Amino acid sequence: MTSESRITVDGLIKRFGDFVALDGISFAVGAGEIMGFLGPNGAGKSTLIRILCGLLRPSGGQASVAGIDVASDPEGVRRRIGYMSQKFSLYGDLSVVENLRFFGGIYGVPRSALDGQVAFVVEMAGLQGREDSLVATLAGGWKQRLALGAAILHRPSVLFLDEPTSGVDPQSRRRFWDLIHRLGADGVSVLVSTHYMDEAEYCNRIALINRGRLITLGTPHEIKARSVAGELLAVEAEDVGRAIAALREAPGVRNVAVFGRLLHVVVDDAAARASELKARLNALGMAGVRTERILPTMEDSFVHLVGRAGRSPEGAA
Amino acid sequence: MLRRILELLIKEFLQLKRDRSARFRLLVPPVIQMLLFGYAATFEVFNVSTAILDLDRSQESRALTAAFVHSARFRIARGAETQRDIRQAVEASEVQVGLVIPPGFSELLRKGESSPVQAIVDGTNSNTALIALGYVGQIASAFGQDYAQDLAHRTGRALGRPMVSVSLEERYWYNPNLNSRWFFVPGVIGTLTLITIVNLTAFAIVREREVGTLEQILVTPIRPVEFIIGKTLPFFLIGLLEVSIVASIGMLWFQVPFRGNVFVLLFGTSLFLLCALAIGLLISTLCTTQQQAFASNFFVLNPMFILSGFSFPIASMPQFLQWVTYADPLRYFLVIIRATFLKGVGLDVLWPQMLALAAIALSLLTIAVLRFRKSLD
Numbered sequence: 001m002t003s004e005s006r007i008t009v010d011g012l013i014k015r016f017g018d019f020v021a022l023d024g025i026s027f028a029v030g031a032g033e034i035m036g037f038l039g040p041n042g043a044g045k046s047t048l049i050r051i052l053c054g055l056l057r058p059s060g061g062q063a064s065v066a067g068i069d070v071a072s073d074p075e076g077v078r079r080r081i082g083y084m085s086q087k088f089s090l091y092g093d094l095s096v097v098e099n100l101r102f103f104g105g106i107y108g109v110p111r112s113a114l115d116g117q118v119a120f121v122v123e124m125a126g127l128q129g130r131e132d133s134l135v136a137t138l139a140g141g142w143k144q145r146l147a148l149g150a151a152i153l154h155r156p157s158v159l160f161l162d163e164p165t166s167g168v169d170p171q172s173r174r175r176f177w178d179l180i181h182r183l184g185a186d187g188v189s190v191l192v193s194t195h196y197m198d199e200a201e202y203c204n205r206i207a208l209i210n211r212g213r214l215i216t217l218g219t220p221h222e223i224k225a226r227s228v229a230g231e232l233l234a235v236e237a238e239d240v241g242r243a244i245a246a247l248r249e250a251p252g253v254r255n256v257a258v259f260g261r262l263l264h265v266v267v268d269d270a271a272a273r274a275s276e277l278k279a280r281l282n283a284l285g286m287a288g289v290r291t292e293r294i295l296p297t298m299e300d301s302f303v304h305l306v307g308r309a310g311r312s313p314e315g316a317a
Numbered sequence: 318m319l320r321r322i323l324e325l326l327i328k329e330f331l332q333l334k335r336d337r338s339a340r341f342r343l344l345v346p347p348v349i350q351m352l353l354f355g356y357a358a359t360f361e362v363f364n365v366s367t368a369i370l371d372l373d374r375s376q377e378s379r380a381l382t383a384a385f386v387h388s389a390r391f392r393i394a395r396g397a398e399t400q401r402d403i404r405q406a407v408e409a410s411e412v413q414v415g416l417v418i419p420p421g422f423s424e425l426l427r428k429g430e431s432s433p434v435q436a437i438v439d440g441t442n443s444n445t446a447l448i449a450l451g452y453v454g455q456i457a458s459a460f461g462q463d464y465a466q467d468l469a470h471r472t473g474r475a476l477g478r479p480m481v482s483v484s485l486e487e488r489y490w491y492n493p494n495l496n497s498r499w500f501f502v503p504g505v506i507g508t509l510t511l512i513t514i515v516n517l518t519a520f521a522i523v524r525e526r527e528v529g530t531l532e533q534i535l536v537t538p539i540r541p542v543e544f545i546i547g548k549t550l551p552f553f554l555i556g557l558l559e560v561s562i563v564a565s566i567g568m569l570w571f572q573v574p575f576r577g578n579v580f581v582l583l584f585g586t587s588l589f590l591l592c593a594l595a596i597g598l599l600i601s602t603l604c605t606t607q608q609q610a611f612a613s614n615f616f617v618l619n620p621m622f623i624l625s626g627f628s629f630p631i632a633s634m635p636q637f638l639q640w641v642t643y644a645d646p647l648r649y650f651l652v653i654i655r656a657t658f659l660k661g662v663g664l665d666v667l668w669p670q671m672l673a674l675a676a677i678a679l680s681l682l683t684i685a686v687l688r689f690r691k692s693l694d
């Protein structure tokens with residue numbers, strides 16, 4: 001591991017009784033890097049983040065954050081990190097500024113600096129004019145930006161965001177990601193988990209995890225190139241079940257997966273196979289078959305790597 | 318350290334300031350319960366519904382009936398012509414007491430002999446039954462004595478034997494009229510405080526756990542002890558305020574005397590509040606939802622109330638339960654609060670209770686803090 005890495009995780013294991021939630025995870029995150037964690041429900045994303053925040057004790061392996069071992073000095077870790085939990089967790093019955101002052105206070109932001117920090121966060125999160133609104137009255141996107149603001153009041157060098165954009169409209173998500181990139185540009189290392197496949201593309205690197213294991217790690221480009229071995233055809237057919245069976249047996253087809261109403265078919269040569277496959281389905285009596293060459297998305301990679309075709313985590317936008 | 322506790326205090330009071338229903342729950346139910354207890358919780362009995370079957374129909378029997386009615390303890394709810402009327406009235410719960418004045422009642426009296434009267438009492442509410450029966454005895458014997466004296470006067474001679482009347486003069490200390498309000502009101506102060514503070518503390522922490530703000534606070538450098546102090550100190554202050562309010566009602570409205578030293582009571586109250594806070598904190602470590610906290614509070618507070626000696630004498634409990642009552646902080650606080658109110662005694666007398674409360678508070682708080690740390694994992 002390089003001396004530059006802000007987060008170092010080595011063979012991390014977490015058990016809850018007999019259940020293994022994290023099964024030997026290793027990776028490193030550098031300064032200013034935005035690392036995305038992608039995985040279906042129950043993959044272990046939150047568990048990983050909570051260990052790195054010192055909220056849970058690891059059962060095995062090692063992890064250090066900002067150069068501090070999380071198992072031996074969780075308090076030291078907490079001083080240096082910001083954390084936004086999966087559940088929105090600011091006080092709904094306090095105003096924007098009251099929440100910020102409270103969290104700034106218990107983070108130990110010096111009184112002399114607190115006003116300035118609160119003003120900075122309000123400005124950054126675009127909450128001007130809402131300073132005295134009760135948080136419960138804010139819309140989802142505003143709340144998330146406020147929660148992010150509360151997590152960076154004390155200028156941490158590492159930030160953990162656990163599904164920060166779940167349940168927020170696409171425009172607000174876009175805006176939220178702009179904030180994350182601003183923080184990254186300032187040198188803050190950000191580890192962010194998400195369900196949204198499209199969001200993964202905004203990260204410098206992404207880690208796919210499933211059932212407590214790290215499946216793959218790399219830039220979005222690398223992962224897509226690596227995982228989808230071949231070219232991709234989107235096929236629209238009426239009788240999906242029969243179509244899948246027929247396509248799987250066709251020559252040149254490497255994988256078939258269901259994406260909504262479409263089938264994504266990995267083939268060795270899209271241009272050559274498109275008409276072959278169409279003819280094959282037509283021969284089975286299916287009318288209105290359409291094929292189209294598409295570029296692989298993160299979701300395609302995910303489906304491939306997880307190897308459970310047809311069961312994508314919550315559909316991308 | 319102080320800064321973080323202070324920030325929590327500010328936050329807690331801001332939330333309270335904004336939460337109108339919490340302020341309502343804090344003040345109104347204790348005041349209402351205090352008033353209810355003050356008026357309703359009494360061992361005295363008035364207006365017991367009664368049926369009188371007068372089979373003698375004499376001047377004497379009518380005088381006895383009048384004595385019952387004038388006492389205000391009994392109220393004639395219905396007339397009765399036969400024994401069956403009485404039985405039916407008691408069975409149908411129309412009356413609680415049936416009195417039967419048998420034929421020949423006056424004849425025996427005039428001969429200077431003792432003359433029986435039958436009282437049938439509905440025992441389903443044994444408390445009221447016993448008290449009412451006591452009144453029947455009192456009124457009947459007073460009537461008998463008056464009559465005997467009167468008879469002696471009128472006949473101008475002593476009865477067979479010289480009339481020597483021995484009467485017991487009772488003196489009750491501290492509460493000369495055995496005013497049950499004086500007994501209840503101090504007890505209610507302790508009970509209400511316990512219920513309110515345990516509930517508030519348990520709910521406040523469980524709510525933060527349920528909503529997720531607890532997790533957000535725990536990733537800050539705050540230490541568990543700081544969180545616990547910041548989170549419970551407001552309820553300590555609220556507890557003191559509540560005791561003052563409820564005690565003022567007892568003194569000003571119900572005229573219960575306060576004969577002791579305010580500082581002794583304050584000291585005892587503080588120790589007791591620490592116990593209540595620790596119990597609330599313990600419950601909060603066992604529950605993840607407010608629903609569970611509600612059930613647990615009920616489960617814990619009821620036995621504490623029953624075992625406290627508030628209304629059931631500890632000395633009459635089975636030996637095993639008597640041992641259990643030693644762990645009940647309410648038991649000691651009731652002694653302290655009744656003694657400071659009614660007896661006016663000080664620390665020289667109350668130190669064993671104070672010591673017991675301090676010991677309970679210390680052990681409960683230690684367990685609560687340890688458990689709280691563990692429950693975070």
Ligand SMILES: Nc1ncnc2c1ncn2[C@@H]1O[C@H](COP(=O)(O)OP(=O)(O)OP(=O)(O)O)[C@@H](O)[C@H]1O
Binds near residue numbers: 045
């Ligand atoms: N405290 C716990 N005790 C027992 N099992 C737990 C505990 N916390 C998490 N788990 C289990 O560990 C697994 C991973 O949970 P985790 O919350 O980390 O998943 P996740 O990837 O964050 O999922 P989601 O996308 O739903 O948030 C799940 O199967 C969960 O049931």
Ligand SMILES: [Mg+2]
Binds near residue numbers: 045046047086162163
């Ligand atoms: Mg999660």
